[in-house]
Amino acid sequence: MSIQELVLRQRTEILHALCSSGSAEHLERVLDILLSQGGLIFEDYQNIQVPGRALYTNARQLLDLVYIKGVDTCALFYGALQQVLPEEQRAGFSFSGCGSNPEEKKEEHQSTCTESLLTQRPSLVSKLQGCIEDALKALVISGHFTSADCDEVRLPIHTPSQQARCLLNHVRSKGESAAKVVLQYIQEKQESGSPLNQDSWTPPKEVLKYQKKLSSSVSAQSCFLSTYGGTSHMSLDDIYTEGQLELPDNCDDVHGPLGLKDIVGTAGTVNEEADTVLVSGDAGGGKSTLLQRLHLLWARGTALQDFLLLFPFSCRKLNSEQQELSVQELLFQHCCWPDREQEEIFQFILDHPQLILFTFDGLDELKQGFSDEHRLCCPTQRAPVHILLFNLIQGSLMKGVRKVVTSRPEAVSPVLKKNLRKEILLQGFTPSGIECFVRKHHRDPTVAANVLESLRTNTALLGLCHSPVLCWIVSQCHKELLGCGEGSPQTITDVFLMILQHFFQHQSSQSTMGSGWLHEHLNTVLHLGQLAFEGIETSCYIFSGTALETCGVTDTDICMGFLIQSRDLSSTLSQRFEFLHVIMQCFFAALHIVLSKNTDRSTIPKLFETQNMTGLRSSTCFGVCLPSADQQEQALKGEATSAKTPNLQITATFVSGLLSQRHRSLWLHCCPSAVMEKRVKQVVRCLSKGMQKHFKSIPQPVEGEKKSMHAMPGFVWLIKCIYEMQESRIAKDAMSKLEVDHLKLTYCNIGPVECTALAYVLQHLRNPVGLQLDNNSVGDVGVEQLLPCMPICNSLYLRNNNITDEGIRKLLAKGLQCDSFRKIALFNNKLTDACTQHFSHLLKTKQDFLSLRLGNNNITEEGAKQLAEGLKYNHSLQYLGLWGNKIGDAGAEALASALENTTSLVWLSLVGNGVGSAGACALANIIKNSTSLEELWLTENCITKSGVECLMQALEHNTRMKSVWLINNGLSLEEVEELTQRESRLIF
């Protein structure tokens, strides 16, 4: 009998010997040997070892292939069995002359490293098992493996030998030089005599010394928070509160909240080839503080430990670099100077990009807007710093070095987006974050409790506190806050006036009553205002002593605490200053515009006009104040103005707030009232004109469609300015001309603060509208802020907004009293069964409610039962969507019984709810009896043929039903075919 025949005859026994233990190890070792001896080629191996396929199937595939390949391969196969199987099993599979000497084969296959990986595979698998991590490190350092490659190898379902095989397979796909790294690594291990399972790679000594110096300077720079510099020292450890990190809505590959580690992790990656991670968030939202935290944790060795060197940059500081620099100079001069061996250290950085992390804070503050026009690839070539920065971000310079960049969202251009690995949104504090921050800020629990209580009674202020910088001010000014009773702050201008007063009164020997405090410090306000204004118009946020002098800023002014000394990793001899926070600079710039005698007449119109055009990329706002050469340069740069747009918008918002009726008494003795009146009129006119422009942009509706307005950039900002003015006359005027049926504000970065302003303004609309706020960050506090405009909303769309049951409780309590309120959509929020009783009550009470969509929340059987209670008594609901919840068959049964005789429901979706056949049979009763239902969606519900039969029988009695959707249920192809033929309204 030939050996080929033997393979056939012993097929069952061989399969048993290879697979009966349930472990794949025997089969995999046989494959290793066959690969090493040329019995199989790698493509054969891939055809046999199909991931996820049953072990027996793989083994059968091997036997088929061995048989087809012929006698030689069969002989090698029997030889491999002899090597792999336990002694007691071997005897059954002996065949004289089988198996050639593997060493001989090795001689034949020495030409390339990739081939050696195959010929030496059995021994490599055994050698690598104890030192997978080291081998991975070598591959990462050499640039062949990414962290995703490593993760795949490390998968916990792999045994050590499978990890080794997976590593070898990956290496093969990376090519010859990767194979060389592994072989060299194994060889060096053996030559050094060190056991293969010990970590041995350490960076050169000079690099380690440099790392130590860098990390100690990063640590020193990041352990205190700068906002407290002017008043008191607060260590970051004592005050740091987790902010809310989110991925943009379209990528939902992560469940649960993101943490700091996810910033450089794989979550949310959209472009594997790019190296830059963007953290975007509003002014004062905590981006710089978050980076500072990352820096500190890295320097302490508790985070980002995959990176040996971390280079932190501040775009604000890079603005003042006048020289052209090379990357080497940029790193060493701006971050940390190596005491020795600069060339060696820089070469190490170039050779090991995976071990290096750059952070660039405040890209929006860079004078030049991001552009990819000037390409630079050579790390030793000098160039203006912004060009270096852009090329680093794009990866044309220092490819492979990871970069984390922060920016305000308004300044993120499409060109920048194109170069991003991923984006993470920093959404400020959550409600529990606010509480945590206040408690950290006030060690005295009674004070903390009082501050929190005053926030609870003033939800507009609570909304503002989602912004960490405002939360800081509110905590800092707790005495003023607790003493102000009725006049408690409502707007961001109120909050900043509070801190202004707080700082002045802390510096004064006696506290001045009434509005006298401002008059007393008017000179300081004007000096700092001038400095701030000039800085905002030229994107300058750091000021030299000379700049201070030019604006008349004195030592007394500095002592007030609004300016702090600029910190820098690179040592500079002259002192430089910056405002406590850039929003503070905007506030002083606004004070200058409002109070200065020298404010040009065109300043206010230009400030508002520019912001209102399209938001970004418009001509420079304060162009008139710049020398004409600068104007030309700005115009040429085009995007340069976009970077400062957010600060101009904030300044304009403050101008509106400062000129509001409520604050005018403050300025009585500071500025002639006629001038003040004129400025107020200018602002009101600008806001009204801005709104008009938006309204004019609304297209006429197509016949039969509703008139709908999509918010243009700048719309929300205009609304916020109107809110700052706190004059309902202005809000009313602005809104009286808006005639739309539907207002769409999706993806507009709307948080609680914006909700407050929206509600304030929209309540003056003449006719009810549909308000669509999908994909924002409204949250429960935002929902509460929206309540005043509920009477004007006939439908409310709040998809993807972090809303919980508590928010719904308040929303529905108000909704019950609103006659127009008929529809609500809340997909993708955080709702559970706890909110369904409120919906149930709403359904019972409001007999004109039309549409309820609660898809993709966490509603279970219990919630469905609660809803059913309400549905029993409701005769108006037409649309009910519970797609993507977990109501199960019992939930479906409860709904079915409540809706059995519905005369209103037209559309019901229970997609993806685990309804099963039992649920389907119950739902069939609605089809049987209802006189209204037209569409039933039961896609992805594990319904089998028996369930579909029930639905079909019910359809026989119903001619009104248009379709029953049953895609992706537990039906075979044949069943689907048969059922479709029997009933065409079933859609599979």
Ligand SMILES: Nc1ncnc2c1ncn2[C@@H]1O[C@H](COP(=O)(O)OP(=O)(O)OP(=O)(O)O)[C@@H](O)[C@H]1O
């Ligand atoms: N996570 C945090 N924990 C505690 N305080 C914070 C946190 N984040 C921000 N703050 C406070 O808010 C202030 C403003 O934050 P930060 O400067 O980090 O905001 P930003 O987003 O960088 O603002 P901008 O875009 O205007 O530069 C900080 O100085 C600090 O007082």
